[in-house]
Amino acid sequence: MKKNLPIAIYGAGGQGREVLQLIRQINAGQPQWDCIGWFDDGLEKGSTVAGLPILGGMAELNAWPEPLHLAIAIGWPAVKKKVLQKAENEWLSFPTLIHPSVILEPGEVSIGEGTIIAQGCRFTVNIHVGSFVLLNLGCILTHDCVIGDFCGLMPSVNISGEVVVEEGAYLGTGVQVIQQRRIGAWSVIGAGAVVLEDIPDGCTAVGVPARVVKSPRH
DSSP: OOOOEEEEEEOOSHHHHHHHHHHHHHHHHSOOEEEEEEEOTTSOTTOEETTEEBOOSHHHHHTOOSOEEEEEOOOSHHHHHHHHHHOOOTTEEOOOEEOTTOOOOTTTEEEOTTOEEOTTOEEOSSEEEOTTOEEOTTOEEOTTOEEOTTOEEOTTOEEOTTOEEOTTOEEOTTOEEOTTOEEOTTOEEOTTOEEOSOBOTTOEEETTTTEEEEOTTO
């Protein structure tokens, strides 16, 4: 019998518990993961969350002595990138986790390492999703769109055709983006916003239609 692969989750908050649920739902269809616990610098080593032990923080992760898969369960892109930069253990690998409900047409969707795709997400054709992206519950991505590395798309985000979401952008719950628009790198789009125009890099935009309320110059 094939042995399940060891996996741990970095971040034991609500997002982490959702990732644990995702791993369990993957295993329910086809057993492949053995979740051994959490790494979290904000919690006491040896305590438990959702029945699994806190194995330590970044120091313990970097000292882990054998191969380990790691899911980074952090929604904010900049924080997630900093965690990855600190994870220097050569034993680590970062699997792509996709909920069994998600249908991907062969050859139509490319997905990078460390990306997490939650239940109910839908894809059409010619789509690229980068590495260490979080697509939360019920996101919709349509033709020819590109999602850059480290992006965080919260529940029910709808991306229309030929949209480019640059590296590290964060789209809050229910954001809608019309076709052929660009969301700039490390920008933040507030929950419920409707993006009708391009959003520059590093800006915060909110509302219907979305308007920039904060830019790197201010």
